Amino acid sequence: MSSTATATEAPAPKASSGRKPRKKRVSTPIYKFFQVKSGAVTRSRKECPRCGRGVYLAEHKDRLTCGKCGYTSYRKTK
Numbered sequence: 001m002s003s004t005a006t007a008t009e010a011p012a013p014k015a016s017s018g019r020k021p022r023k024k025r026v027s028t029p030i031y032k033f034f035q036v037k038s039g040a041v042t043r044s045r046k047e048c049p050r051c052g053r054g055v056y057l058a059e060h061k062d063r064l065t066c067g068k069c070g071y072t073s074y075r076k077t078k
Protein backbone atom coordinates (compact mmCIF):
# COMPACT_ATOMS: atom_id res chain seq x y z
CA MET A 1 0.00 0.00 0.00
CA SER A 2 1.38 3.32 -1.00
CA SER A 3 -0.27 6.46 0.16
CA THR A 4 0.55 9.35 -2.08
CA ALA A 5 -1.29 12.10 -0.37
CA THR A 6 -0.52 15.50 -1.71
CA ALA A 7 -0.19 17.65 1.34
CA THR A 8 -0.83 21.10 0.13
CA GLU A 9 -2.38 22.40 3.27
CA ALA A 10 -1.10 25.74 4.25
CA PRO A 11 -2.17 27.23 7.57
CA ALA A 12 -4.26 30.20 6.74
CA PRO A 13 -3.10 33.29 8.58
CA LYS A 14 -5.77 34.57 10.86
CA ALA A 15 -6.69 38.11 10.09
CA SER A 16 -6.73 40.17 13.23
CA SER A 17 -9.57 42.60 12.97
CA GLY A 18 -10.39 45.40 15.30
CA ARG A 19 -7.61 44.65 17.74
CA LYS A 20 -5.02 47.11 18.75
CA PRO A 21 -1.47 45.87 18.57
CA ARG A 22 -0.25 45.16 22.05
CA LYS A 23 3.23 45.48 23.33
CA LYS A 24 4.84 42.12 22.97
CA ARG A 25 6.36 40.77 26.15
CA VAL A 26 9.72 39.28 25.45
CA SER A 27 11.15 36.85 27.94
CA THR A 28 14.80 37.08 28.77
CA PRO A 29 16.86 34.70 26.69
CA ILE A 30 18.68 31.99 28.61
CA TYR A 31 22.12 33.04 27.50
CA LYS A 32 21.72 36.30 29.30
CA PHE A 33 21.67 34.42 32.59
CA PHE A 34 25.28 33.51 32.14
CA GLN A 35 28.36 35.58 32.08
CA VAL A 36 31.72 34.31 31.02
CA LYS A 37 34.65 35.98 32.66
CA SER A 38 38.04 34.71 31.61
CA GLY A 39 36.90 31.12 31.16
CA ALA A 40 34.75 30.99 34.28
CA VAL A 41 31.01 30.94 33.95
CA THR A 42 29.02 32.89 36.47
CA ARG A 43 25.28 32.59 36.76
CA SER A 44 23.35 35.72 37.38
CA ARG A 45 20.13 33.87 38.11
CA LYS A 46 19.21 31.31 40.68
CA GLU A 47 18.14 27.87 39.62
CA CYS A 48 14.80 26.47 40.61
CA PRO A 49 15.19 24.00 43.49
CA ARG A 50 12.16 22.08 42.28
CA CYS A 51 12.79 21.92 38.57
CA GLY A 52 16.52 21.61 38.92
CA ARG A 53 19.08 22.48 36.32
CA GLY A 54 18.22 24.56 33.35
CA VAL A 55 15.27 26.28 34.94
CA TYR A 56 15.95 29.70 36.29
CA LEU A 57 13.95 31.91 38.55
CA ALA A 58 12.53 35.16 37.34
CA GLU A 59 13.61 38.17 39.27
CA HIS A 60 11.00 40.38 40.77
CA LYS A 61 11.26 43.33 43.05
CA ASP A 62 10.84 41.36 46.24
CA ARG A 63 10.83 37.76 45.19
CA LEU A 64 12.10 35.14 42.79
CA THR A 65 9.64 32.99 40.95
CA CYS A 66 9.80 29.96 38.73
CA GLY A 67 7.70 30.20 35.61
CA LYS A 68 7.58 26.45 35.22
CA CYS A 69 6.35 25.12 38.55
CA GLY A 70 5.32 28.30 40.29
CA TYR A 71 7.96 28.16 42.97
CA THR A 72 8.33 31.46 44.76
CA SER A 73 11.16 32.46 47.02
CA TYR A 74 10.87 35.72 48.85
CA ARG A 75 13.88 37.85 49.33
CA LYS A 76 15.04 38.70 52.76
CA THR A 77 14.13 42.24 53.50
CA LYS A 78 16.59 44.12 55.55
Ligand SMILES: [Zn+2]
Pocket: 048, 049, 050, 051, 052, 055, 066, 067, 068, 069, 070, 071
Ligand atom coordinates in the same frame (compact mmCIF):
# COMPACT_ATOMS: atom_id res chain seq x y z
ZN1 LIG B 1 10.43 25.37 39.02
